[in-house]
Amino acid sequence: MGSVDASEKTITGWAARDTTGHLSPYTYTLRRTGAEDVVLKVLYCGICHTDLHQTKNHLGASKYPMVPGHEVVGEVVEVGPEVSKYSVGDVVGVGVIVGCCRDCRPCKANVEQYCNKKIWSYNDVYTDGKPTQGGFASAMVVDQKFVVKIPAGLAPEQAAPLLCAGVTVYSPLKHFGLMTPGLRGGILGLGGVGHMGVKVAKSMGHHVTVISSSNKKRAEAMDDLGADAYLVSSDEAQMAAAMDSLDYIIDTVPVKHPLEPYLALLKMDGKLVLMGVIAEPLSFVSPMVMLGRKTITGSFIGSIEETEEVLRFCVEKGPTSQIEVVKMDYLNHALERLERNDVRYRFVVDVAGSNIKDADA
Numbered sequence: 001m002g003s004v005d006a007s008e009k010t011i012t013g014w015a016a017r018d019t020t021g022h023l024s025p026y027t028y029t030l031r032r033t034g035a036e037d038v039v040l041k042v043l044y045c046g047i048c049h050t051d052l053h054q055t056k057n058h059l060g061a062s063k064y065p066m067v068p069g070h071e072v073v074g075e076v077v078e079v080g081p082e083v084s085k086y087s088v089g090d091v092v093g094v095g096v097i098v099g100c101c102r103d104c105r106p107c108k109a110n111v112e113q114y115c116n117k118k119i120w121s122y123n124d125v126y127t128d129g130k131p132t133q134g135g136f137a138s139a140m141v142v143d144q145k146f147v148v149k150i151p152a153g154l155a156p157e158q159a160a161p162l163l164c165a166g167v168t169v170y171s172p173l174k175h176f177g178l179m180t181p182g183l184r185g186g187i188l189g190l191g192g193v194g195h196m197g198v199k200v201a202k203s204m205g206h207h208v209t210v211i212s213s214s215n216k217k218r219a220e221a222m223d224d225l226g227a228d229a230y231l232v233s234s235d236e237a238q239m240a241a242a243m244d245s246l247d248y249i250i251d252t253v254p255v256k257h258p259l260e261p262y263l264a265l266l267k268m269d270g271k272l273v274l275m276g277v278i279a280e281p282l283s284f285v286s287p288m289v290m291l292g293r294k295t296i297t298g299s300f301i302g303s304i305e306e307t308e309e310v311l312r313f314c315v316e317k318g319p320t321s322q323i324e325v326v327k328m329d330y331l332n333h334a335l336e337r338l339e340r341n342d343v344r345y346r347f348v349v350d351v352a353g354s355n356i357k358d359a360d361a
């Protein structure tokens, strides 16, 4: 049993106000702690490309002011009276989803990320009618169902990228039966999600080929991340030599791009798993999938269960995220660098170390 603070907390987050995506301090109130709510002091929050899509309204549904951030690691500072899973002082994580209906087929199958009534951790409306706000803030209040424990052996800043990027690659590999050692995988786009793809797939015993838009990341991919091969997508000779060689490709490119060059890399029955959030039609001619019985599919983050699993997997098998830790006053600069593909490979904001001044403090 925990104690409930009956007052609303006034806190500060960094919010985008319009489609420029520029973030600045914003004061708002958190809901009163409900029976099953966990209040966390945010320690670290990773910056995902989705934060850019949302703050800049790439998907056309952004609502402002918007405090982004969905790779949140925090310390529990208060729990509601019916919280059984967490206690004050626990280090916990929150990802993309903070609510679901609990009654539909996906919810009953514990794949709540596919619930049509899911509630996003920001840019959405909570059950009390208030906007949800994310992790670039001093604190969050989250229902315990959408909170995961950060296991011992994982540094909090290291854990942050696993809560979106990590589980986003783990979930389809598991769901599509692609965890068998010896498989040959491709990672298209070596950014935040892509680099976790290399690390997780290597830890599963796969032969991993990075497919990148330039040669700039070759040495790092091979020497630091452990990739086995590296292709530059514009190099026709390299791409032709690699035809019919991959069991799957995890495609993380965040902008419109042709699919056919990558379908050609797949073996018979190979799978192209789309991850990038792209609000424009992508195209391919049907023989590219028919002649080889290939699959184009997609996958959306992972469930809470899979998030707990990927955290354990990383502790047991050892893959770590490669991060650049920055303070909150670097957030806009970090987003600009992310937009111009200048990060190796995930920014993580040291929120607690940034001395955010809350009105209540």
Ligand SMILES: NC(=O)C1=CN([C@@H]2O[C@H](COP(=O)(O)OP(=O)(O)OC[C@H]3O[C@@H](n4cnc5c(N)ncnc54)[C@H](OP(=O)(O)O)[C@@H]3O)[C@@H](O)[C@H]2O)C=CC1
Residues within 6 Å of the ligand: 047, 048, 049, 050, 051, 053, 164, 165, 168, 188, 189, 190, 191, 192, 193, 194, 211, 212, 213, 214, 217, 252, 253, 254, 255, 274, 275, 276, 277, 278, 299, 300, 301, 302, 338, 339, 341, 345
């Ligand atoms: N499906 C899901 O559940 C999830 C989807 N996403 C989405 O996945 C995509 C990737 O996210 P994330 O890894 O954080 O993004 P990053 O920006 O960190 O990485 C994207 C990578 O794609 C490549 N790329 C090719 N063309 C471009 C371009 N024009 N601009 C930028 N990058 C380009 C780059 O790799 P290289 O230099 O090797 O070419 C780049 O590093 C985003 O659309 C994001 O919204 C993210 C998380 C979960």
Ligand SMILES: O=C/C=C/c1ccc(O)c(O)c1
Residues within 6 Å of the ligand: 048, 050, 051, 059, 096, 164, 277, 300, 301
């Ligand atoms: O970063 C995680 C979110 C991914 C995402 C996938 C699909 C979609 O329509 C989104 O708005 C976000």
Ligand SMILES: [Zn+2]
Residues within 6 Å of the ligand: 048, 049, 050, 051, 070, 164, 165
């Ligand atoms: Zn994300």
Ligand SMILES: [Zn+2]
Residues within 6 Å of the ligand: 100, 101, 102, 103, 104, 105, 106, 107, 112, 115, 116, 117, 118
């Ligand atoms: Zn549901």
